[in-house]
Amino acid sequence: MTGSVRLLLADDEHLIRGALATLLSLEDDLVIVAEAASGPEALAMARAHEPDVAVLDLQMPGADGVKVATSLRAELPGCKVLIVTSHGRPGHLKRALEAGVRGFVPKTVSAQRLAEIIRTVHAGNRYVDPELAADAIAAGDSPLTAREAEVLELAADGAPVAEIAERAALSQGTVRNYLSSAVSKLGAENRHAAVRLARERGWV
Amino acid sequence: MTGSVRLLLADDEHLIRGALATLLSLEDDLVIVAEAASGPEALAMARAHEPDVAVLDLQMPGADGVKVATSLRAELPGCKVLIVTSHGRPGHLKRALEAGVRGFVPKTVSAQRLAEIIRTVHAGNRYVDPELAADAIAAGDSPLTAREAEVLELAADGAPVAEIAERAALSQGTVRNYLSSAVSKLGAENRHAAVRLARERGWV
DNA sequence: GCGGCCTCCTGACATTTGTCATGCGGAGTG
């Protein structure tokens, strides 16, 4: 019924990208029209080749899969995006779906399974790995306000309050208040543990 | 000249392992005799199949590549270990070499290149990715004493001093002294930034 | 065996935090 599905493959790891390209090419109805090793390159390739489905790694240098997906959605609405990831953090899934991504799978699936999912997505359906979906639902929505999240993010690399205050253009007292409320909302022992928790749940 | 090289492939990501298996099988002189998705499984498979070369992912559930390599060295001295990794942290390389690993490459290499390296390793030579080697040399040796490193590691998840002291069976004052000296040695602003730095350089 | 380094401790102090009460203006909701 359909002709072949034209694919863009983006992953910064040569080994994996190449291997994947070979494996997917074995499927009769899939053809890889472009490959990319970075976010910007993926975008450029997509513009040049207008693939039916873009298979993007979540973590790439330059711009991550979700950012690329956002741009693609605007420029090539017909191109479906499928995100593949090693570390399935709940928050990423949410961000990805908001960016209009049509599929989200961990790298633990087999190539056959991936091929099927590519077809599913190409047919206009969505596919989200059940386990990741369950995690995302379990993690729920972020209880943090925008400011709390922002301050927490600035605290992520261990910067002292003074520096956070400066970078966020807030008073030190305010920063401490936000951190304090974030910490208590997350049930953490201190801000650093809070950062860790928020990271795990994908809230930062 | 030599017969075929018998390989064990271990990586927790099905997609990658499968793809890799297929690609490497295309090489006439390479044959995959076993696959594993975790550290312990890799060990069990190695015992059962006694491969010539074990290609291990650095990060796997159960036991990481280096731990597996250590065990393999003891149990199957004839089996050469080649570590493949996504995130090339300098410290890992050092630990790996100490564990008797014969090769260490990032996943950014191509499959052809990997095949060559497998042959190199099988022939009894060593191979370390030049870029990773350069990084490792640049990062140098850890300036931390064993205790400092231990305490810093316990501080990694944001635990308060009291907890660290308990877990390390030290007094709180001692813990603070170790942390303090570690922080100053690393030139960090506080212990959390120090943890980050030490992580980056592979010293924890 | 002496000096140097590491480990482990104590105690005191300055600084950085976390916590709480409180206030004010704006946005959104009922």
Next chain:
DNA sequence: CACTCCGCATGACAAATGTCAGGAGGCCGC
């Protein structure tokens, strides 16, 4: 319009952390 959040702030206090000075014992190399 009253009410409730959020953003932003102050100030004050308690607790955790960082910094110094010092001291004792152990191990190693010279």
